[in-house]
Amino acid sequence: MKKLKKIDLRVSLAGLKLKNPVIAASGTFGYGTEYTGLAEPGDFGAVITKTITLAPRPGNRPPRICETASGMLNSIGLANVGFEAFKNDKLPRLVEKKAVIIANIAGNTIEEYVELAKKINKISHIPALELNISCPNVKQGGIAFGTDPSSAAALTKAVRKVYKKTLIVKLSPNVSDIAAIARAVEKAGADALSLINTLYGMAVDIKKRRPVLGNITGGLSGPAIKPVALYNLYKAYHSVKIPLIGLGGIMDHRDALEFLITGAVAVQIGTANFVNPSAAKDILSGLAGYCRENNITKITKLTGILKC
Amino acid sequence: MKKLKKIDLRVSLAGLKLKNPVIAASGTFGYGTEYTGLAEPGDFGAVITKTITLAPRPGNRPPRICETASGMLNSIGLANVGFEAFKNDKLPRLVEKKAVIIANIAGNTIEEYVELAKKINKISHIPALELNISCPNVKQGGIAFGTDPSSAAALTKAVRKVYKKTLIVKLSPNVSDIAAIARAVEKAGADALSLINTLYGMAVDIKKRRPVLGNITGGLSGPAIKPVALYNLYKAYHSVKIPLIGLGGIMDHRDALEFLITGAVAVQIGTANFVNPSAAKDILSGLAGYCRENNITKITKLTGILKC
Amino acid sequence: MKQYHSIQIASNARVSDKAYTLSFKIPGLAKSADPGQFVHIRLSPGSNHPLLRRPFSINDIRGDKVEILYEVKGSGTELLSQISPKDTLDVIGPLGKGFDIDLRKRYHLLVAGGMGIAPMGFLGRRLKSLKLKHELLYGCRSSSELIPSDIKICSISSDDGSCGKKGLVTSLLPDKLESCQNPVVYACGPWPMLKAVARICQNKNIPCQVSLESFMACGVGACQGCVVRSSDGSYISVCDKGPVFDSRLIDWDQDCVV
Amino acid sequence: MKQYHSIQIASNARVSDKAYTLSFKIPGLAKSADPGQFVHIRLSPGSNHPLLRRPFSINDIRGDKVEILYEVKGSGTELLSQISPKDTLDVIGPLGKGFDIDLRKRYHLLVAGGMGIAPMGFLGRRLKSLKLKHELLYGCRSSSELIPSDIKICSISSDDGSCGKKGLVTSLLPDKLESCQNPVVYACGPWPMLKAVARICQNKNIPCQVSLESFMACGVGACQGCVVRSSDGSYISVCDKGPVFDSRLIDWDQDCVV
Numbered sequence A, B: 001m002k003k004l005k006k007i008d009l010r011v012s013l014a015g016l017k018l019k020n021p022v023i024a025a026s027g028t029f030g031y032g033t034e035y036t037g038l039a040e041p042g043d044f045g046a047v048i049t050k051t052i053t054l055a056p057r058p059g060n061r062p063p064r065i066c067e068t069a070s071g072m073l074n075s076i077g078l079a080n081v082g083f084e085a086f087k088n089d090k091l092p093r094l095v096e097k098k099a100v101i102i103a104n105i106a107g108n109t110i111e112e113y114v115e116l117a118k119k120i121n122k123i124s125h126i127p128a129l130e131l132n133i134s135c136p137n138v139k140q141g142g143i144a145f146g147t148d149p150s151s152a153a154a155l156t157k158a159v160r161k162v163y164k165k166t167l168i169v170k171l172s173p174n175v176s177d178i179a180a181i182a183r184a185v186e187k188a189g190a191d192a193l194s195l196i197n198t199l200y201g202m203a204v205d206i207k208k209r210r211p212v213l214g215n216i217t218g219g220l221s222g223p224a225i226k227p228v229a230l231y232n233l234y235k236a237y238h239s240v241k242i243p244l245i246g247l248g249g250i251m252d253h254r255d256a257l258e259f260l261i262t263g264a265v266a267v268q269i270g271t272a273n274f275v276n277p278s279a280a281k282d283i284l285s286g287l288a289g290y291c292r293e294n295n296i297t298k299i300t301k302l303t304g305i306l307k308c
Numbered sequence C, D: 001m002k003q004y005h006s007i008q009i010a011s012n013a014r015v016s017d018k019a020y021t022l023s024f025k026i027p028g029l030a031k032s033a034d035p036g037q038f039v040h041i042r043l044s045p046g047s048n049h050p051l052l053r054r055p056f057s058i059n060d061i062r063g064d065k066v067e068i069l070y071e072v073k074g075s076g077t078e079l080l081s082q083i084s085p086k087d088t089l090d091v092i093g094p095l096g097k098g099f100d101i102d103l104r105k106r107y108h109l110l111v112a113g114g115m116g117i118a119p120m121g122f123l124g125r126r127l128k129s130l131k132l133k134h135e136l137l138y139g140c141r142s143s144s145e146l147i148p149s150d151i152k153i154c155s156i157s158s159d160d161g162s163c164g165k166k167g168l169v170t171s172l173l174p175d176k177l178e179s180c181q182n183p184v185v186y187a188c189g190p191w192p193m194l195k196a197v198a199r200i201c202q203n204k205n206i207p208c209q210v211s212l213e214s215f216m217a218c219g220v221g222a223c224q225g226c227v228v229r230s231s232d233g234s235y236i237s238v239c240d241k242g243p244v245f246d247s248r249l250i251d252w253d254q255d256c257v258v
Ligand SMILES: Cc1cc2nc3c(=O)[nH]c(=O)nc-3n(C[C@H](O)[C@H](O)[C@H](O)COP(=O)(O)OP(=O)(O)OC[C@H]3O[C@@H](n4cnc5c(N)ncnc54)[C@H](O)[C@@H]3O)c2cc1C
Pocket: A067, C038, C050, C052, C053, C054, C055, C056, C057, C058, C068, C069, C070, C071, C072, C073, C074, C075, C076, C077, C078, C115, C118, C119, C212, C213, C214, C215, C216, C217, C243, C258
């Protein structure tokens, strides 16, 4: 038997070096320690925290999740312990795990984002920040930052001013023209983009004649949205030069390959963590196997090789 | 055994009377006669034709379809015989079937829509028109009419001027704010709205490292998009007063009930026709059964009874 | 907790109208589980239909075999009922916080409604091995839904009177509680039943533990998808803080989640 | 064409490394089908996984039994291979335009590559009953993929030389065509093979009919999803205008669709 060649799985996101391209998506891997025994932060190239806000948030009324055809809806409502408790209680335990930590944050106003970004900037254990810009912007009348290029740009610019490390902006697919948002955010100083967040969705309980979710509507994730995610990635890849992180419905290494080939430097795993906590490990060995079979020595060679 | 009560399945769409609320969606029931032996136009409350354009269109290069998780992508590219051949060759055969016919049209410019609408207006066998506003508006730099409230309104207004019968506008889900589009179109004179058309999507063949579709991207339909369709319907229902026709992923009567309860007066069946040509008949008997079990004598009583 | 891939099914047999018991051999899980804990099962490994795992209480542990007792409710459990011993499952467990057995209590009353019988087999066996006096108060809709149990039954009720006393299991509870000394109650069943049991116990100042249900995604406290409202108004996740809670911790005025 | 719900499977048996034959009884379909036509099968009625139907040529008709021959390619055919006689399918058929048998031709040559053998059983039987002289030229990758056939075989080829002549089936074709009078060719197999067969026949001015594959949704000409480019540059739907076409009607310079 031939000796297995070692595949170089390292990737770099605008200076942020990761040992592999598989990242845990925000909100699906908690604060990094909940899966102990099933999956470890160190299995991933990086772990993105649940969205953190300045003050703790209780989240939305239950039920908060519901299965749909090849997908799930969630209306967690950014439930989180708030920045202080994150820093004091959650972070130290995650730091022990020696994984690359990316903090994901959200705010109701640009000021809130900026304040949080400043605080995160000071934490030496956190080398990168992901902005969740898909939450309602109260000041702008309920329109999310993520759906308007100029608001997205203004937000990114303001955060860029105070945040000195790797700045990732996570885009919403609930837009007509992802390219416009991607370009605006790139120009405003983002180092990388993650796409996509969940699609707006809803489900109805026909027996109770009520929405299944306590919050009425929620965000759709899982295999059902993979085609939409790939479409958005494809459009963004042809609009910006900064590195892209693809996500949405990735369950196995074949899914991950679709994203890499379309233009992603790295991928995030969300819903798959619930279904199969060893998804990251399985995907990594699948990626290595694919590279081996195809005589590819570095995973970065796959990015954007789509022939159109 | 108790005698089965007869359920009144009739619905009315701004004056257009249908014997039942299950309509064949554009592009999935051809010109109405292709399914002969499997399904008849008369099985439906109405049949919506494949989108018709002024000139015939060859459509996009193959492959044009691809299965995805609980869904399918299509990039047919509005392939159709064009208005003249439709009127002379296709329509007479459909008219023989004695079903309510709704013509679906598209154009590259407002002028093209208007010209087509005028021609359709003269055809006595066609009592209603559905505008497909999800195709690129060349004049406005490639932005689809369906994703910009003011373009959508301008188009609707122009068609409204020349079209005297029931005018339905079919909305795209590829927007951030469906309510804004719905309101704009209502104000511009639409009699009813259909929602949703397909979501933008893409799939990659990892062996060939090529998009699966010849056209690279396509439209996503089927059960995967049902949560997105319900969300858009819910938002539109709380924004406009005109009747709504719901569609997107309806496969059985339980799906149809979710749409009716959320606010639809009628529903359209698209992808389900491919999977099960007797879907319409099955859905209708399922709806009647549900009404019977729940002591509902008229299907119209279900519309919008969602408790939030 | 651990994830066990490709677990071969040992048996899958019907035990009543709609209920089945399924067993599989996982020595590690069998050894470490406590009554009231649950397993989170991926019903069709390798496929994504259904997508999410389904949580089931551990009904019993026999040697290194783990047994669950389930009712066919929707498409997932329908699929499970058709699985045969040559098929495999992907099982995560043991998960959650089980019953907290108070050794000082003189009388341990198990109250089960319908499929709420599921965790009681394991709890009864544990109480027995601890030589703690225990009995089961068991309510079901009808005799056809009655599931045989090893535990000593003190009373049975059924909605239609086809077995035991006609009526709700909660109607038997007050008398029972009167007749015994220093009791503790462990309850599992539908939300309205748990609510009634909790109220009765709280009124009598009798400690009561309830096992709750909720839609679940991760099963480990990461997603916050499975929360219920607690009596202090905050939300608590059922999968890791429960599924067994002190009944006083729950806000019983909220709508039932599942 | 008709839709046949809940069709019980009569048999589903492996016939080679990756190929299976599946049969079911549908008298109406058996009576009305012609060689080259196909059935459109919903693999899991009641579930939407997979969502779309899968098209399969009719391999043979025996009495009122319809038989298909299929290869496991992806998840749909994998599922099909696991289906047992107690399961049911939902079948639409017969669909499409089959082979156009020209009764004036003296020699009917069937050319099959790989699973292209599928429609040939039925075609051979029809030619036999019409007392028309016919033979099969059959190429496969290797003997392990060879599928037994009733038709008189004139030559076999295999890519690896494990059976018949080593090489492509198309390399045997020119000689064969030289040696016979007034022939017609019916071909089914992978696109590159069909392209080669078409070229050879067109060069010799020998009529050639090819059975094409394409992704399909409706199967009845309604969706325009299954088109290929024809030699005049227009798109034609494979499901209703084909799957069998006069080879001159096809633009052989396009990429293979499936
Ligand atoms: C901790 C815990 C222990 C449980 N133990 C048992 C048990 O021992 N025996 C038993 O029969 N049932 C038990 N259940 C309930 C069981 O999980 C559901 O009946 C099952 O998930 C239904 O799946 P389905 O696909 O058949 O139903 P679906 O068709 O999905 O839905 C039917 C109903 O099942 C419930 N349900 C669906 N998905 C979930 C989910 N992910 N999490 C929770 N509930 C869901 C909902 O109430 C839903 O309305 C338990 C639930 C929890 C949370």
